[in-house]
Amino acid sequence: MTLTIDRRSVLSGMAATLAFGALGVRGAMAATSMRFLWWGSKDRTERTFAAIKAYSGKAADVTIEGESFGWDNYWTRLATQTAGGNSPDLIQMDYRYIFEYARRGSLLDLTPYMGKGLDIEAFGDANINSGKVDGKLYGVNLGVNSGITILNKDGWAESGVEEPKDDMTWEQFADSCAKLTAAKKRRSFYGTQDASGLESALECWLRQRGKALYDADGAVAFTAADMTDWFKFWGEMRESGACVPADIQALDQLTIETSMVSLGKAAASFAHSNQFIGYQAISKENLGIVSYPINGTDGKPGQYLKPSMLVSVSAASPNKDAAVAFVNFLVGDEDAAKALGVERGVPASSKIRDFMAPTLDDDAKTVVDYIARLTPKVGALPPPPPNGAGENQFLLKKIAEEVAFKKTTAEDAGAKFAEQAAANIKRG
Known part of the structure; x- marks a missing residue:
């Protein structure tokens, strides 16, 4: 058996997008060739190729080619390939998008494989149900995660300001960040990123106030006034110097590599817990994590546990059984666990966690x-995001930048986002 590894790395603008070519096992008996598409950092890509290599020892007749992209470019790539009839066999899927792709018939119903090649019954109902749409299984949980505030612990220590802790209120967080910036221990170094355009931070903020992004019927569950309050809060953060200014925040392309902590521009950023591995892998600083700030008035939980991501199989794959076998390997095999670690989240399998x-x-x-x-x-997992929700994530970033660059007011931005977000959902 001969192992052939061919990695092509492409850097696309500020997105720091990685595209890796084929890593496969090709031998005289090679009979099945599949493609696997995922988003993530360089560290995730290396771990995934390591898992593919480990699989080669168990299925020498299978070739798996891999491609990796940054978050924003990933969904454009997947949509283009799916629409063009060239969908990858194996698809890294997000809770937000699984409902869209499943209801369009793009994903394979994995329900018939349960106990027959897909052994995930021990994951527990919550972890299994996170991959279900309309009662059918379309994705398998690759790991459990939640939101984090990621800290540059070295930067906080140098400033002499006490670093944020679990259960710190938003007001306390803002005060600490302003003090770090004012300490001026590093040039152009601020307390935190400007998270006004980050949907996960907005969602936490809304849930802490008894609201949500979307209700059980798929309609927007916030008002223009809620959004105005959100944009005003971050406007005050910019005015006090607590967060980075607009021109610096614009460098963030929603990747680990371009986050404010990774670029050395801020001592705090918001991310997901599984991403910590990737953050620390590219940082020379000592990093740490705490929970999101809380709303100190009523203590409603804003955070929740969610599947960090899922893995799905294309409904159009000519190798459905082989693809399911690889999915089962990823989530239930010790060799896969060694390669992947917890970079995609804490494993849903208790057996793998114990191992x-x-x-x-x-x-x-x-x-x-x-x-x-x-x-x-934590609070309950929110209702599944409706069709069109994906557009709203990028709409929020766009409108938040307009406010930050003073092209519009918080009031006008709040009304604009609420109106256009509802329109995207209706159209979706």
Whole structure:
């Protein structure tokens, strides 16, 4: 058997997008060739190729080619390939988008494979149900995660300002960030990113106030006034110097590599817990994680546990059984666990968690410990996002930048976002 590895790396603008070519096992008996598409950092890509290589020892007749892109470019790529009839066999899927793709008939119903090649019954109902749409299974949970505030611990220590802790209020967070900026221990170094255009931060803020992004019927569950309050809060953060100015925040292309912490522009950013591994992998600084700030008035939980991502199989794949076999390997095999670690989240399989526990390095333990201490405080998983919700994530970023660059007011931006977000959902 001969192992052939061919990696093509393409850097696309500020998105720092990686596109990796084929890594496959090609031998005299090679009979099945599949494609796997995912988003993520360079670290995730290397781990995924390591898992593919491990699989080659168990299925030498299978070739798996891999491609990786940044978050924003990924969904454009997937949509284009799916519409063009060239969908990858294996698809890294997000909870937000699985409903759109499943209801369009683009994803394979995995329900018939349960217990027959797909052994995930021990994951528990919550972890299994996170991949269901209309009662059918279209995605398998690759890991459990939640939102985090990621901290440059070295930057906080240098400033002499106490770093944020779990259960710090938004007001306390703003004050600490303003003090760090004012300390001026580093040039052009601010307390936090400007998260006004970050949907995960907005969602937490809304849930803490008894609101939500979307209700169970798929309609927007916030008002223009809610959005105005959100944009005003971040406007005050910019005025106090607590967060980076607009021209610096514009460098963030929703990737780990272009985040404000990774670029050395801020001492705090918001991310997902599984991303901590990737953040620390590219940083020379000592990083840490705490929960999102809280609303100190009523204590409603804003955070929740969610599938960090899922893996799905294309309904158009000519290799459905082989694809399902690889999915089962990814989530239930010890060799896959060794390769993947917890970079995609804490494994849903208790067997795999127990296997990994003695081998976890400090970064992985940081993630697992965080999920453990957060779990008693979380709220329920929100209703599935409706069709059109994906557009609203990028709409929020666009309108938030307009406010930050003073092209519009918080009031006008709040009304504009509420109106256009509702229109996107209606059209979707």
